[in-house]
Amino acid sequence: MTAAVLARDLEVSLGGATILHGVDLTVDHGEVVGLLGANGSGKSTLIRALVGVVPRERGTVELLGKPLGRSVAWQRIGYVPQRTTAATGVPSTAAEVVMSGTIHGRRLLPPRDARSRAQAALEGVGLADRADDAVRDLSGGQQQRVLIARALVRRPELLVLDEPVAGVDLPSQDAFAGALRDLSDRGTTILVVLHELGALTPLVQRAVVLRHGSVVHDGAPPPARGEHAGADHDHIHPHAGDRDQTDETHGLAPSVRWRP
Numbered sequence: 593m594t595a596a597v598l599a600r601d602l603e604v605s606l607g608g609a610t611i612l613h614g615v616d617l618t619v620d621h622g623e624v625v626g627l628l629g630a631n632g633s634g635k636s637t638l639i640r641a642l643v644g645v646v647p648r649e650r651g652t653v654e655l656l657g658k659p660l661g662r663s664v665a666w667q668r669i670g671y672v673p674q675r676t677t678a679a680t681g682v683p684s685t686a687a688e689v690v691m692s693g694t695i696h697g698r699r700l701l702p703p704r705d706a707r708s709r710a711q712a713a714l715e716g717v718g719l720a721d722r723a724d725d726a727v728r729d730l731s732g733g734q735q736q737r738v739l740i741a742r743a744l745v746r747r748p749e750l751l752v753l754d755e756p757v758a759g760v761d762l763p764s765q766d767a768f769a770g771a772l773r774d775l776s777d778r779g780t781t782i783l784v785v786l787h788e789l790g791a792l793t794p795l796v797q798r799a800v801v802l803r804h805g806s807v808v809h810d811g812a813p814p815p816a817r818g819e820h821a822g823a824d825h826d827h828i829h830p831h832a833g834d835r836d837q838t839d840e841t842h843g844l845a846p847s848v849r850w851r852p
């Protein structure tokens with residue numbers, strides 16, 4: 593079976609600087625992969641290159657088995673960019689913005705059940721009671737959750753999320769984690785940029801860590817904070833202060849592997 597995401601030797605330059613240096617990334621169908629790394633390590637650039645928003649200098653990308661371009665089944669893919677506003681010049685309600693996620697190039701009218709699907713998606717991000725509110729009246733974090741719901745409403749086969757929970761409060765993060773769990777249980781492939789695993793810890797099966805635009809770890813996710821207290825915690829990884837780069841790699845050094 594082909595991978596859901598397959599990137600090989602990806603090089604991206606922006607503003608005259610090389611941001612990604614020969615990145616390889618494979619996400620298998622049904623996998624949940626977290627993309628981690630310090631600020632500026634290239635996570636968003638990688639995600640944006642994968643969905644074709646920024647050009648590549650070199651390398652190849654395939655999504656759902658098709659090379660990046662028109663042949664990709666975009667209607668089967670949900671993408672949530674890094675925090676932007678969901679408010680447009682048009683005074684739309686949260687439900688309307690979410691329903692727009694059911695429309696794509698080949699389907700210009702929302703399906704009959706769009707409203708109930710939108711309601712369910714809003715419930716998934718803890719915003720069921722705000723469905724009829726104008727998006728511009730919602731807070732920044734609430735608008736971000738509307739955009740997540742717009743991606744969820746597609747019932748995507750592949751979901752790509754760029755720091756979806758940044759600035760989102762803990763109860764809403766939990767609601768969102770539950771919604772992702774449901775999607776994952778139904779076989780959705782999820783690639784998610786995160787600053788820390790947080791509420792998504794139980795869900796993320798593999799972590800890919802970027803540093804200065806290169807992959808420095810691809811394997812087991814870092815242990816949750818607080819796990820140090822556990823009797824069975826295995827002290828084989830470096831702690832803060834052990835290495836200069838500890839913070840940049842979320843405590844992961846390139847040579848370090850965790851036992852699952």
Ligand SMILES: Nc1ncnc2c1ncn2[C@@H]1O[C@H](COP(=O)(O)OP(=O)(O)OP(=O)(O)O)[C@@H](O)[C@H]1O
Pocket residue numbers: 606607608611629630631632633634635636637638
């Ligand atoms: N349009 C651009 N032009 C020039 N440089 C850019 C552009 N976009 C990003 N960069 C640079 O690329 C590097 C990687 O940025 P990117 O946003 O991919 O990092 P990130 O890991 O997502 O960071 P964060 O965690 O802060 O979101 C940074 O040094 C950034 O300044």
